[in-house]
Amino acid sequence: MTVSEPVECGRLALEYMTGDSSGITKVTETREMEWLTHDEYLKVFNRADL
Numbered sequence: 001m002t003v004s005e006p007v008e009c010g011r012l013a014l015e016y017m018t019g020d021s022s023g024i025t026k027v028t029e030t031r032e033m034e035w036l037t038h039d040e041y042l043k044v045f046n047r048a049d050l
Contacts, residue, residue: 010035 014029036044 010033012031012033014031016027016029018025018027
């Protein structure tokens, strides 16, 4: 199972839960997100010929 929720602007907390015969393990991972402007997105797509 994966649960994600915003922690603060630009960060996302991901929670993973796995289980086996010994029990359930929960792992939390924080991801840093980079937000681009519309023009920056266009520049990246143009460079990739998309």
